[in-house]
Amino acid sequence: MRAAGPGGGFGGMMGGMRGLQAGGINTPNMDNLTDESIVGKAYDHKVVVRLAGYIKPYKRDVLISLAAVLLYTVGNVSIPLLMMLGINWAINAGELWRLHVVGGIFVGVTVMHFLANYVQLVYMPKVGQGILYSLRTAMFNHLQTLSPSFFHRTPVGRIMSRSQSDVLQLQETFELIVQSFSDILSLVGIIAMMLFIDWRLALVSMSIVPVLFFILGYWQKFARHSFMRIRRAIAMVNGEYNQNITGVRVVESLNRQDVNLKHFDSLNREHLDANLEASRFSGGLQPIVEVLIGIGMGFGVVLVGGIMAQGGSLEWGVLVAFALWIQRFFEPVRHLTMQYSQLQRAMAAGVRIFEVLDLKPEVVDAEDAQDMPAIKGHIKYEGVTFHYVPDVDVLKDINLDIKPGENVAIVGSTGAGKTTLVTLLHRFADVSEGRITVDGFDIRDINRQSMVRQMSMVLQEPYLFSGSVSDNIRYSSEDATEEEVIAAGKAVGAHDFIMGLEDGYDTVLAERGVNLSVGQRQLVSFARAIVGNPRLIILDEATANIDTQTELLIQEALKRILVGRTSIVIAHRLSTIRNADKIVVLNQGQVAEVGNHEDLLKTRGVYSRLHAVNYGLSHPEISNMDGGLIPAPASDD
């Protein structure tokens, strides 16, 4: 599925990653995942073995359903046999007591047949749903271990389709295999019975079967082609549909409805055509089977069987039984043909799922990782170099010493590596060279979770989850009390607007919180960042979306909150970082300058130049857009 672009809907994610690959180009193959349109083999041993691992916990249930399938099939095959017995042994002889015996047995078989069928129909979905559950959660849990750069490279739509439709399809594999087992069993049973009862009549009636297999083989090829065409078409349809919903606000404001409908219609039409083509092929299969049954019944049973019966070598009960068997024979054959393509699909889905499950997380805790003790907040970058691709350094030889409680600001132009610098501390990725220590511990030596839970981060584009305002504030520390939530709301100045909402803190947010303004969402994400009383706070350009009045309130609040905590702030509004203890100026992945506001202005380096641009000042090195005039001070005072 080619889902929406990185704007709007996925803004939160893309925004946060900006520094990691600023303005970069993604080539289609960067996401490490193979193409969706590949159709697999009908039986892929590796997939089946992996799947077996998920079936294991249900061993008992699987055995029960297999036993039930066996009994059910035996019942199915033996019904014509009982018919024959009744006719030949009882009715033909005119012996009533024999008829009662056969009738009694028949009813007994019926009850067994029912019980087996019931058990099979209840136990198979039970196992199936169990596998589905394990696969879903395994997939989800594995995704949680992958580093953010994976999600930057891979469209959300593709991951979604793997964890939804592919998982559903793989789950079918189990039921398909059991059903195929049952069908093959039926086929073998029926053929054996027919040969056993009368091998000559059996051969004549079944002589047509090779033709069937020939036709089926031919049909498979078309079915495969058709299926791939449908799959591609539906992916296009769903992708376009998804994109239009995600971008609906733009579509409506730019009046694109007619153009879009025309485009969608063409995709939808292709999907229709693909399906019509497929139904021409699949619709032909059933009639072929019916004609074959006709041949078997007409020429086989009636003509040849009739001639044999006349010769006295055959009783008519055999003819009835054969008629029933021939009809029962084609049912499993038809199933198997359908199951073949379903199995292909399921195996392909399996390959895709296990591909995701096999993705190695880029950041893994060391085996002997220890828990982080309470963080004091002493952070050191020692010769840190970072790159995604060797020799293309995003950060180069960074050395920083941030003392506990220090307030550090990071500035630099787009692509300077600011976001990368701070996300390395959170171990979104691991350093390529050098090391980062927190309170003297190399962060690679400690359990990531235990460290990150004591830190917090506000991303440049606020991302909220559905749920209530209070759920969102509580996100980082689920056991925060209501008082703590409200205190956090008050501390960041969000309390008043939250109380103005329909249900205050219990107000349920729409998807991604779109019923709040961006500024309000940012305030909530601020409250979320401080509720857990973290020792270390990182703000990634977090005040950009808030109007200056609110920003001022937050600045005031943060001043209080940041006391005694280490903080790192990435900000472009230089006014917001004037009070920082230390300002780090990054330039092309290297530290250009470090110092406080006054020091840096005096050095007349990069910072002073940035500063000038920010306020439209005349500066010897740049041409000024506002004509170089310092605005007149306000008329009064």
Next chain:
Amino acid sequence: MQILIRITLMAWRYRTRLTLAYLTFLVAVGLSLLIPFLFGISIDRLVSVGDDGITGKDVSRSTLLVLAGAILATSLARGFFDFARTYTVDSLSQLVSYDFRNQIYDKLQHLSFAYHDKEHTGNLMSKATADVEAVRRFVNMGLVRSLEVVLRIIGITAILVLIDWKLALISLAFVPFLVIRTTMVMGRLRTMWTRVQEVMGETVTVLQENLVGIHVVKAFGSEEFEKKKFAERAQVLRGEYFQSERLQGTNSAWMTFFFTLALALILWIGGWKVIRGDITPGQLTMFILYLNQLTFPIRMCAFVINSFSRAISSGKRLFDVIDATSPVEEKTQAEDMGRAKGHVSFENLSFAYESRAPALKHVDINAEPGQITAILGAPGSGKTTIVNLLPRFYDVTEGRIAIDGRDIRDFTLASLRHNVGIVQQDVFLFGGNMRDNIAYGAVDSSFEDIVAAAKVAQLHDYIMTLPDGYDTTVGERGATLSGGQRQRLSIARTILINPPILILDDSTSSVDVETERQIHEAMTGVMKGRTTFVIAHRISTVRDADLIVVLKEGEVAQQGTHEELMARGGIYRDIYELQLRPQEEVLLDAALASDDGGDS
């Protein structure tokens, strides 16, 4: 029921196909009923009932040949009609789902923002996929096949009653029981499926939100919390799913049971009747084969019933979209606006989002053509609401908005929105190349115009650094644009549409100072000659404005020019002193510092 009728009406558009489907299946059913009859006759030709039981009798080979030929011919004809039926029914159901898809797609892009505020993307996605599929299955299974099932059952019953009504009664006694049982199951399955769909939607939402917000998850180390959240949903889904599958399975097992039991009774009681001479062996054979033919329709019953219950729940979800009334509707006699001069007035305007406290109260703003109006205020003070009302993304609750003196509700939505351009705060990229994305709102633009717009928007230079220039793919599989670049893309889009009225949001989020300067230039370029409303955060924008409107809790607290408001004192002066002035002071500092530097 109403829902099923509406789906049927959708299918009725293809009435030729529908009629053809019914005709072909009637013939096919008729032919298939002929085969056991012919087989029974053959048996009776082969055996005779005498005093000493049943014995074979002589029959000419030509008779056998004729009977065999008849069976074969019937099968051939039946095969042909079966194919015709399958194809017409399949294509009919595909056509209906095609129509549904188009209808839903188009409806969604016409529904107002208020609707989309409430609906989750995941939910709308599942409507387009799972629900459309359920409706398609209904057209295929429910609409046509259900009649086939009923007809087959009635046909076979009639034939059996004609042969021997007592035996027929005994062997078919289970049918009414089955009908009652399945009707009950149908009701229960319907509610179960609705529930499954709901839980499925919730699960998808958790997954999607997790993937999109993975940075937040990682930043807070909430992986375990997320796992728990997802596992809970998945567990509920598993339970609900299993419940419905078990019910379906149980029902199917009972059906097969009654069918097999009937077969046993026929052999038992029918055999007795043959021995007594009430019926011939051929008739007994017919009984057996006909009952065997019932397997298929009985099996189908489960699917058919399932397709009914799913179609009712899915159809309801689809019609909910199709029937959704947009609070923003065009008047029937709406006129084309043409190109507005650009005089915009908000007159005593009030607005409340559904069932919430009013977001705007009695707002009066008058903007002359070409005038720049800056709107200031705290978050939630109603700034965004004002600009959402102008293009009618929502409709005012009271008062009116007039363009060139006429109420905007008198015009067509398309012509209104052509006149009102918006530079979005949330910029959305569509799959496709750079050029198509710029021309998104003005598809027919020439390449020269697109380049010109990109130049004004300060985006041209960046585009030229891309590997394929304007043909570079953007979006998920292509080039990623930074926040500032996306904003400038939005500006380029707007320039291309060339609207006389413009809405801007100057929160130049997350860009560095040099980019900010480029954006400012782009904005100055686009505002030229247009009536502009700016949600202002920065001093330069405020100073450029002809009119400053300060909002507080949905009301206009103050409006006027910078000088007027400063002289008057009050909220604007407070804001200015608190936030805007510090910016200027910093500026002075910097100037001094750089002067110092220069001197030394």
